[in-house]
Structure formats: structure tokens, C-alpha cells
Amino acid sequence: xxxxxxxxxxxxxxxxxxxxxxxxxxxxxxxxxxxxxxxxxxxxxxxxxxxxxxxxxxxxxxxxxxxxxxxxxxxxxxxxxxxxxxxxxxxxxxxxxxxxxxxxxxxxxxxxxxxxxxxxxxxxxxxxxxxxxxxxxxxxxxxxxxxxxxxxxxxxxxxxxxxxxxxxxxxxxxxxxxxxxxxxxxxxxxxxxxxxxxxxxxxxxxxxxxxxxxxxxxxxxxxxxxxxxxxxxxxxxxxxxxxxxxxxxxxxxxxxxxxxxxxxxxxxxxxxxxxxxxxxxxxxxxxxxxxxxxxxxxxxxxxx
Amino acid sequence: xxxxxxxxxxxxxxxxxxxxxxxxxxxxxxxxxxxxxxxxxxxxxxxxxxxxxxxxxxxxxxxxxxxxxxxxxxxxxxxxxxxxxxxxxxxxxxxxxxxxxxxxxxxxxxxxxxxxxxxxxxxxxxxxxxxxxxxxxxxxxxxxxxxxxxxxxxxxxxxxxxxxxxxxxxxxxxxxxxxxxxxxxxxxxxxxxxxxxxxxxxxxxxxxxxxxxxxxxxxxxxxxxxxxxxxxxxxxxxxxxxxxxxxxxxxxxxxxxxxxxxxxxxxxxxxxxxxxxxxxxxxxxxxxxxxxxxxxxxxxxxxx
Numbered sequence: 001x002x003x004x005x006x007x008x009x010x011x012x013x014x015x016x017x018x019x020x021x022x023x024x025x026x027x028x029x030x031x032x033x034x035x036x037x038x039x040x041x042x043x044x045x046x047x048x049x050x051x052x053x054x055x056x057x058x059x060x061x062x063x064x065x066x067x068x069x070x071x072x073x074x075x076x077x078x079x080x081x082x083x084x085x086x087x088x089x090x091x092x093x094x095x096x097x098x099x100x101x102x103x104x105x106x107x108x109x110x111x112x113x114x115x116x117x118x119x120x121x122x123x124x125x126x127x128x129x130x131x132x133x134x135x136x137x138x139x140x141x142x143x144x145x146x147x148x149x150x151x152x153x154x155x156x157x158x159x160x161x162x163x164x165x166x167x168x169x170x171x172x173x174x175x176x177x178x179x180x181x182x183x184x185x186x187x188x189x190x191x192x193x194x195x196x197x198x199x200x201x202x203x204x205x206x207x208x209x210x211x212x213x214x215x216x217x218x219x220x221x222x223x224x225x226x227x228x229x230x231x232x233x234x235x236x237x238x239x240x241x242x243x244x245x246x247x248x249x250x251x252x253x254x255x256x257x258x259x260x261x262x263x264x265x266x267x268x269x270x271x272x273x274x275x276x277x278x279x280x281x282x283x284x285x286x287x288x289x290x291x292x293x294x295x296x297x298x299x300x301x302x303x304x
Numbered sequence: 305x306x307x308x309x310x311x312x313x314x315x316x317x318x319x320x321x322x323x324x325x326x327x328x329x330x331x332x333x334x335x336x337x338x339x340x341x342x343x344x345x346x347x348x349x350x351x352x353x354x355x356x357x358x359x360x361x362x363x364x365x366x367x368x369x370x371x372x373x374x375x376x377x378x379x380x381x382x383x384x385x386x387x388x389x390x391x392x393x394x395x396x397x398x399x400x401x402x403x404x405x406x407x408x409x410x411x412x413x414x415x416x417x418x419x420x421x422x423x424x425x426x427x428x429x430x431x432x433x434x435x436x437x438x439x440x441x442x443x444x445x446x447x448x449x450x451x452x453x454x455x456x457x458x459x460x461x462x463x464x465x466x467x468x469x470x471x472x473x474x475x476x477x478x479x480x481x482x483x484x485x486x487x488x489x490x491x492x493x494x495x496x497x498x499x500x501x502x503x504x505x506x507x508x509x510x511x512x513x514x515x516x517x518x519x520x521x522x523x524x525x526x527x528x529x530x531x532x533x534x535x536x537x538x539x540x541x542x543x544x545x546x547x548x549x550x551x552x553x554x555x556x557x558x559x560x561x562x563x564x565x566x567x568x569x570x571x572x573x574x575x576x577x578x579x580x581x582x583x584x585x586x587x588x589x590x591x592x593x594x595x596x597x598x599x600x601x602x603x604x605x606x607x608x
Contacts, residue, residue: 115516171475208546210468212421219420220417
């Protein structure tokens with residue numbers, strides 16, 4: 001099985017590759033060779049190891065997005081400044097490779113100067129979401145380690161704001177004093193809802209609400225499932241309180257994993273906001289496919 | 305050099321002991337035998353190792369406060385419920401010991417049911433601050449890993465609220481993505497002030513303000529000293545925004561390390577709040593001295 005072209009989602013922790021044909025996705029494969037564990041010289045071998053079975057006689061285009069394009073990545077793909085379209089095929093950055101069977105381009109991330117903000121990888125998901133929803137105007141939310149809220153108008157990213165929400169959840173639930181009260185992986189929907197309500201109503205009290213999870217565990221029998229779910233709710237609720245300008249009265253599209261988008265959809269539903277949900281993988285592939293469609297144009301010859 | 309009695313501040317990370325005589329503090333010593341690394345059977349040997357040079361012919365009273373009295377400590381000293389005096393000599397909890405040269409009592413912590421909150425160790429500092437400022441009415445703030453705001457009236461703790469501020473600073477500055485932009489130990493006062501102002505004005509945006517530190521490091525040349533100081537300011541500012549009911553128009557006493565109380569005093573001065581500052585060590589010793597004063601009373605014979 002050969003690929004016409006290969007889409008690559010190369011983040012800090014994982015490397016995911018998708019073999020694409022005219023009919024769409026043919027195969028996918030994943031490794032833990034994330035950007036964070038590779039030196040510049042190790043990127044090409046890590047990629048070849050993963051995609052070699054898909055390479056044929058000719059040159060197979062590989063389009064990558066994510067932290068692979070950061071300064072600490074394979075090759076820096078300098079940020080483009082918003083407002084702009086999330087991804088422009090002609091502006092992908094070519095990477096010199098030794099293996100003649102591939103040519104590689106990396107999608108540049110986006111930056112915003114005021115307030116300062118950056119994204120890498122999400123721009124491709126946004127481009128994909130726009131490809132799947134042509135003419136979309138409104139807000140996109142990409143929950144994750146660094147959750148993004150994005151205002152889209154006329155095919156461009158007008159502005160965006162990043163929240164440390166996912167990373168905060170990971171730190172508090174596994175590294176802080178709160179970890180003692182939230183072992184396991186269980187869940188409690190009512191506690192999540194209560195956390196969202198509290199986080200939205202009193203976002204400024206977050207540092208106190210966090211300690212209260214510990215105190216209730218010690219003196220009020222708060223269980224681990226409820227504590228973890230309320231922590232998640234508190235953080236998502238605080239994010240929604242601060243991102244109201246994005247979602248209030250707007251069309252909202254969520255792009256992410258089923259688990260995370262489900263939580264955000266539930267929290268937004270409590271605010272009478274209905275959302276559409278797209279899978280992150282589908283959007284990444286659609287975004288890179290949009291870029292791949294221009295690979296034969298002269299403008300991208302620089303990639304060779 | 306022998307001690308009349310010994311004050312012990314036994315936290316999660318460190319064990320500090322103070323040899324006390326009629327004139328006050330005679331000597332002090334410290335080890336890293338914190339509660340967190342000891343099993344119950346290891347507490348007495350760890351204590352004896354540290355204080356043995358101070359023990360004489362008779363029985364030397366040892367009064368301890370802090371996490372040593374938690375469920376995971378040497379012996380649980382159950383929380384007392386507020387409103388109540390921060391420390392009552394007759395209610396210290398005796399600990400059975402093998403070594404006949406000492407008798408040991410542990411100060412119980414305080415709990416508040418609504419909103420749920422707990423403290424261990426700070427109650428002793430509060431009692432000490434009250435011993436140093438008899439008749440004090442107003443707010444006390446004890447900044448630290450888990451910063452406490454406390455309302456004091458008529459010698460009692462009326463209510464209190466804990467903020468995860470110090471632990472959040474440690475996590476974000478050393479464990480999160482922000483650590484890449486705040487190496488070293490430098491400081492930038494203007495950046496701290498700006499962080500306080502932003503944290504107080506927009507506490508609900510904390511998760512976004514945090515990520516902005518990273519983004520400004522990447523695209524706007526934010527330096528490590530400024531990033532670390534602004535992070536500190538953001539967190540302290542958010543704490544002040546949420547604790548306004550405690551300090552607004554109140555007498556405020558800060559109890560803690562010189563470095564931390566200095567930051568809080570500076571942040572509060574920007575709100576036209578003047579504070580008095582007491583050193584945590586002085587307050588711990590004064591609080592335990594207050595408890596020690598009752599050691600000869602019949603009520604504490606239970607300790608023998």
C-alpha cells in the first residue's frame with residue numbers, strides 16, 4: 001500500500017502519520033518520537049521509520065504541522081501574523097531531506113502581537129474545519145493542553161486567545177497537593193457541572209476553589225471522582241468566563257478529542273450555547289489536504 | 305546548653321527545633337526530616353537526633369506544630385473548628401514517646417466547614433501574632449505554599465480562606481511550559497507590579513495571562529526575570545482580588561518570610577493598604593511559648 005501523499009501531525013509528545021490516497025485516508029500510524037525527544041538530525045530517520053512502507057517509486061509529498069516547525073523542532077517555520085487565513089499552501093516551509101523518496105513541507109504557526117499569543121498545529125485544524133465548513137463565520141474552540149479560542153471571519157483568523165487550562169488540569173491533578181484526593185480515573189458528572197458553575201460565577205477565586213477540593217477531601221468526604229471532575233469543571237468554567245466574548249451569541253465549532261469536546265459542549269450547553277463538534281484528526285487531515293492540493297502549483301516548487 | 309523547653313516547627317519538608325530558656329530563644333537547628341519522608345516510627349528518632357544536645361536530667365517539654373499532627377504525620381491532632389481561639393494550651397495532643405527525657409505535645413490545626421478549609425501550623429503563628437499584638441482585630445495574611453487569609457476578632461479566628469498561590473507559582477515556574485521562559489533567579493520589580501495590577505483587574509483571565517507569558521517570551525522578547533516576576537504578580541494579584549473582603553478597610557498583619565511578606569506588602573501598598581509584618585519564626589515560637597506557659601497546669605498533665 002503506497003500513499004499519494006502523507007499527512008503528519010508532529011507534536012511535542014507524539015508523531016502521527018496518515019497515508020492519503022485520492023479516496024482519502026488509507027492508513028495511519030503513530031510513534032512516540034515527538035519533537036520533545038528529538039535532535040534536529042533525528043527527525044528524518046524517525047519519520048522514515050514510520051512511513052517507509054508507504055513510499056513508492058516516485059517522490060511522495062509529506063506535509064507536516066505542529067511543534068515540528070518550532071525553533072526547537074526539525075526546522076523553524078516562522079509564525080505568520082493574524083489576521084490571515086489559517087493556512088496558505090504556498091507558504092509552507094520546505095525542509096531539506098537526504099532521502100530522495102520524500103519531499104517535506106511544514107505548516108507555519110500563527111502569532112498575534114496584541115495580546116501576544118501563538119499557535120502551532122491548531123492553524124491546520126482551523127484550516128481543515130473551514131474546508132469542512134466553507135464560509136463559516138464565528139468562534140472555534142480547540143480544547144487541549146493549551147486551549148485556543150479563535151474568532152473566524154471571511155476565511156481568516158481575526159484573533160485568538162490561548163488558555164493554559166489542560167496543562168493546569170494535568171499539573172494540579174498529578175503534581176499538586178490536590179493529587180492526594182483525586183487518585184484513579186473515575187468521573188462524576190454532577191461534580192463537573194458544579195465545578196463549571198462555580199468556575200464561571202467566581203473565576204477570580206480559582207486559587208481558593210482549588211484548595212477547597214483538598215479541604216473537602218480532608219473534612220467533608222469529597223471522593224476522588226468528584227474531586228477530579230470538579231477540578232476539570234472549575235478550570236473549564238473559568239476559561240468560559242474569560243472567553244465569553246468569543247462564544248456569546250456566536251456560532252461555535254469545537255475541534256478536539258471526543259472526550260474533551262464533550263466536556264466543553266456540556267459546559268456550553270449550560271449557557272444555552274449549542275455547538276458543532278469536529279474531530280481533531282479529521283481537521284488536521286483536511287487542513288493538510290487543503291495545503292497538499294496546491295503541491296503541484298509552481299508556488300510550492302521551492303519545496304523540492 | 306540545655307533547654308527549658310523546645311519549640312518544634314515540623315512541616316512536610318523540614319523539621320526546625322528551637323531551644324528555649326527563660327530569656328527566650330537560645331539556639332535553633334534544622335533538618336530535612338520533614339513529615340513527608342517519615343513513617344510514624346521514624347518521628348521520635350528524627351527528633352531526638354536533632355535535639356539531643358539540649359536535653360538534661362529532667363523531662364524536657366517539646367511542643368510541636370505543623371503537618372506532624374496530620375493523619376499522615378506522627379500522631380493525628382484532630383482539627384478544632386472555627387470560630388475559636390487559634391491555640392488553646394489545654395487542647396494540645398500528647399504523643400506517647402519511648403525516650404523518658406522528653407514529653408511531646410502537638411498543636412491541633414483548625415478547620416472551617418463552610419466553605420471547607422483547613423490549616424496546620426498557621427494556627428500557632430496566629431496565636432503567636434496575637435501574643436505579640438494583644439487585642440488585635442483585623443485581617444492576618446500568612447503567605448506561603450498555601451497562603452491563608454484570616455479574620456481575627458476578640459482573640460478568635462472568625463473565618464479563613466486558603467489560596468494555592470505559592471504552590472501554583474512553584475508548579476508554573478518549574479513544571480509547566482512557562483519554565484522555558486523563566487530560568488534563573490532574577491527579578492524585575494516593574495514586571496511584578498504590572499502582574500499584580502493585571503491579576504487584580506482581570507483575575508478571571510489567569511489561564512490566558514499565564515500563556516501570554518510564554519507567547520511574549522517567544523515573539524516579544526520577554527526576559528526570564530520579567531516573566532518570573534510577572535507570574536508572581538499575577539498570582540498574588542488574583543489572590544488579592546479574591547481576598548478583598550479580608551483586607552479592604554481592615555488592619556492587616558502579614559506573617560511569613562521576609563521575601564514573601566515584602567511582595568505582599570508591596571502589592572497591598574498599591575491598594576493603599578498599609579500593613580504590619582511579623583516574621584513567621586517569631587510567631588511560631590511565640591505561639592508555642594503561649595502553649596508552653598500552660599504546661600505546668602493540671603489540664604496538660606494528660607501529656608505525661
